Amino acid sequence: MPIANTPTTVPVVIDADKCIADKGCTVCVDVCPLDVLRISELTGKAYMKYDECWYCMPCEADCPTGAVKVNIPYLLR
Amino acid sequence: MTGDIPGGISAVECDVLVIGGGTAGPMAAYKAKVKNPESRVILLEKANVKRSGAICMGMDGLNNAVIPGHSTPEQYTKEITIANDGICDQAPVYKYAQRCFEIIQELDRFGIRFQKDQKGDFDVKKVHHIGTYVLPMPNGDTVKKALYRQLRRVQMLISNRYMATRLLTGRDGRIAGVIAVNTRTSEFLVVRAKAVILCMGAAGRLGLPHSGYLYGTYENAANAGDGYAMAYHAGAALANLECFQINPLIKDYNGPACAYVAGPFGGYTANNEGMRFIECDYWSGQMMLEFHRELQSGRGPVFLKLDHLADETIGEIESILHRVERPTRGRFHAGRSTDYRHQMIEMHVSEIGFCSGHSASGVFVDEFGRTTIPGLYAAGDMANVPHNYMLGAFTNGAVAGEHAIDFAAETSLVDYDPADVTAERERVLAPLKREDGIPPNQIEYKTRRLVNDYLQPPKITRKYEIAADRFAEVREDLDTAMLARDAHELMRAMEASSILDCAEMAVCASLFRTESRWGLYHYRVEYPERDNENWLCHTLLRKVDGVAICERRPVAPYIVPIGNEERSAYDKQRLRRPA
Numbered sequence: 001m002p003i004a005n006t007p008t009t010v011p012v013v014i015d016a017d018k019c020i021a022d023k024g025c026t027v028c029v030d031v032c033p034l035d036v037l038r039i040s041e042l043t044g045k046a047y048m049k050y051d052e053c054w055y056c057m058p059c060e061a062d063c064p065t066g067a068v069k070v071n072i073p074y075l076l077r
Numbered sequence: 078m079t080g081d082i083p084g085g086i087s088a089v090e091c092d093v094l095v096i097g098g099g100t101a102g103p104m105a106a107y108k109a110k111v112k113n114p115e116s117r118v119i120l121l122e123k124a125n126v127k128r129s130g131a132i133c134m135g136m137d138g139l140n141n142a143v144i145p146g147h148s149t150p151e152q153y154t155k156e157i158t159i160a161n162d163g164i165c166d167q168a169p170v171y172k173y174a175q176r177c178f179e180i181i182q183e184l185d186r187f188g189i190r191f192q193k194d195q196k197g198d199f200d201v202k203k204v205h206h207i208g209t210y211v212l213p214m215p216n217g218d219t220v221k222k223a224l225y226r227q228l229r230r231v232q233m234l235i236s237n238r239y240m241a242t243r244l245l246t247g248r249d250g251r252i253a254g255v256i257a258v259n260t261r262t263s264e265f266l267v268v269r270a271k272a273v274i275l276c277m278g279a280a281g282r283l284g285l286p287h288s289g290y291l292y293g294t295y296e297n298a299a300n301a302g303d304g305y306a307m308a309y310h311a312g313a314a315l316a317n318l319e320c321f322q323i324n325p326l327i328k329d330y331n332g333p334a335c336a337y338v339a340g341p342f343g344g345y346t347a348n349n350e351g352m353r354f355i356e357c358d359y360w361s362g363q364m365m366l367e368f369h370r371e372l373q374s375g376r377g378p379v380f381l382k383l384d385h386l387a388d389e390t391i392g393e394i395e396s397i398l399h400r401v402e403r404p405t406r407g408r409f410h411a412g413r414s415t416d417y418r419h420q421m422i423e424m425h426v427s428e429i430g431f432c433s434g435h436s437a438s439g440v441f442v443d444e445f446g447r448t449t450i451p452g453l454y455a456a457g458d459m460a461n462v463p464h465n466y467m468l469g470a471f472t473n474g475a476v477a478g479e480h481a482i483d484f485a486a487e488t489s490l491v492d493y494d495p496a497d498v499t500a501e502r503e504r505v506l507a508p509l510k511r512e513d514g515i516p517p518n519q520i521e522y523k524t525r526r527l528v529n530d531y532l533q534p535p536k537i538t539r540k541y542e543i544a545a546d547r548f549a550e551v552r553e554d555l556d557t558a559m560l561a562r563d564a565h566e567l568m569r570a571m572e573a574s575s576i577l578d579c580a581e582m583a584v585c586a587s588l589f590r591t592e593s594r595w596g597l598y599h600y601r602v603e604y605p606e607r608d609n610e611n612w613l614c615h616t617l618l619r620k621v622d623g624v625a626i627c628e629r630r631p632v633a634p635y636i637v638p639i640g641n642e643e644r645s646a647y648d649k650q651r652l653r654r655p656a
């Protein structure tokens with residue numbers, strides 16, 4: 001059976017203007033306990049790749065530029 | 078010491094391997110290294126030790142501090158024995174109670190502060206039924222940083238983003254090492270070790286949260302029960318898995334509210350009429366049963382009530398609850414316009430899990446953290462020292478680390494059967510090799526939805542039997558059709574496998590114990606009474622010839638005697654209403 005992609009709205013948002021991943025920062029990707037953040041090859045900025053978030057906040061707390069905002073996942077809100 | 082073994086798998090060797098770098102793990106590794114600085118200790122972690130585990134954003138306080146002048150090890154041991162309905166080998170609890178103050182002092186030296194009163198004495202709060210053990214941590218948000226500094230200081234060897242999947246044992250039954258897979262590259266790693274300490278946390282993704290969100294759990298969602306599954310497949314005994322973890326949590330948010338913080342300020346659990354209905358907010362199975370009954374009675378929903386408190390008191394509570402531990406609590410409330418000053422906070426009964434940190438389901442260990450497999454240790458939420466919480470993870474992690482490093486000094490590495498590695502590699506990589514199949518999130522969702530439908534207490538025999546059939550069908554799918562498209566999905570696939578193992582263990586252990594005990598945690602409808610004559614014993618579950626077997630194990634004779642009239646302290650949870 002083929003696989004379909006079901007859309008979800010992800011809870012973690014990154015402000016591309018503030019993100020300095022293009023200067024080599026990977027802090028949020030490194031610290032996330034669920035390993036759900038990545039740096040986009042397209043934009044050179046961090047983004048949430050997998051909707052598997054514990055809304056715990058290390059990504060936001062450790063980002064050096066304040067680019068990360070953790071929202072409550074929609075299903076819980 | 079890194080070498081290749083046939084099949085492109087790298088292998089490393091060490092004296093002591095600690096798996097899981099959350100709370101117990103860093104302390105175990107640190108203590109082992111400090112005790113024998115010449116030794117080689119490796120700390121392996123699925124996430125990143127900097128921010129992994131239950132305490133990734135810190136903790137607001139110690140739930141079970143035994144501090145001279147406030148309580149004694151004897152008192153604490155007695156309280157936990159009673160809270161756990163008598164099923165308690167006291168030696169590990171007593172050992173914890175004796176050593177935990179020294180660990181508090183050590184944490185203090187690491188830079189973690191503990192609340193003191195004006196006289197400079199520890200400001201311990203009463204939340205339990207009998208004794209006084211809750212100690213706030215004013216800079217609790219810094220716990221992980223403080224631990225990490227110590228690991229760096231001793232130049233700990235840390236392997237992040239490696240997920241352990243199976244333990245290796247030698248022909249003589251001793252521990253030989255572990256197999257792990259990198260969560261970003263799917264690279265295989267074999268770590269050979271003289272001693273292994275399992276610190277992989279609770280089985281937090283067993284039931285499905287009511288929100289339906291797989292990661293909306295109480296526990297750090299990285300704790301999928303891998304440690305329980307690995308101990309099982311290695312042949313170690315697991316104790317009292319039927320004593321589920323069920324917590325009173327903020328509805329939908331699924332985190333603690335938390336009565337331990339709010340209680341000492343005057344907050345309490347109330348029903349829809351704003352009335353108290355339980356004596357004591359300490360989390361126990363008996364308390365959860367009253368909570369469940371209140372919801373059933375039509376007097377629910379149940380709330381945490383703070384709206385009667387002074388504005389500045391509420392401000393102080395907010396400054397704790399919205400800053401550490403689960404800091405998104407504030408955002409959750411803001412999203413629903415819930416203000417503690419004006420509204421009560423809706424609570425509910427969580428889905429089930431395994432955890433000894435909060436209840437008593439875990440890998441069987443003695444007072445040194447030794448499991449039933451020589452050279453294999455366990456500490457923290459996955460080791461069955463009841464109601465052990467964070468300080469238990471630190472203290473028993475320390476105990477296990479110190480014991481394991483001495484054990485390692487007297488032994489050599491054990492050979493394992495290379496065929497075991499080949500077989501495991503095939504098992505793990507199978508989902509990556511399929512071109513078509515069922516993604517792990519669907520396997521996981523289905524397993525956990527079935528857990529809710531059939532295993533959530535009250536426990537009914539027929540429902541458990543049906544669950545066993547359904548799980549067998551899911552297992553067939555998992556074994557033959559699970560599909561992973563990248564290394565990340567492969568990690569989720571391996572987690573789905575652990576979750577299913579835990580679900581099946583939950584069935585087996587629950588059906589074995591034909592009585593009710595631990596309040597809601599093991600409330601069997603057909604056997605509603607506690608049966609001390611036949612069941613004042615542990616349930617040990619282990620894998621024998623490929624299948625799960627349960628047996629009784631007597632509770633070790635008490636070190637601290639319990640008087641007859643004391644035994645029922647936790648049974649009297651329901652507040653008697655004034656006539």
Ligand SMILES: Cc1cc2nc3c(=O)[nH]c(=O)nc-3n(C[C@H](O)[C@H](O)[C@H](O)COP(=O)(O)OP(=O)(O)OC[C@H]3O[C@@H](n4cnc5c(N)ncnc54)[C@H](O)[C@@H]3O)c2cc1C
Pocket residue numbers: 096097098099100101102121122123124129130131132136137138139140141239240241242276277278279295296297299300301303304332333402403434435456457458459465466467468470
């Ligand atoms: C929300 C919350 C609030 C709490 N509040 C309090 C409190 O106020 N006071 C208190 O005393 N206690 C509290 N506790 C309990 C306490 O935090 C835990 O008992 C304790 O932290 C458990 O430590 P641990 O080392 O067993 O697990 P964890 O700290 O969770 O660590 C387990 C580690 O194992 C890793 N791991 C899992 N699987 C694998 C694998 N296959 N391979 C490699 N690594 C793996 C995980 O990534 C994680 O880092 C709370 C717990 C939670 C979840």
Ligand code: SF4
Pocket residue numbers: 014018019020021025026027028029045046062063064065066067068
């Ligand atoms: S931590 Fe902040 S700056 Fe660094 S990659 Fe992440 S979002 Fe960008």
Ligand code: SF4
Pocket residue numbers: 012031032033034035036037052053054055056057058059060070
């Ligand atoms: S909130 Fe936690 S789980 Fe979610 S992306 Fe940030 S660090 Fe990862």
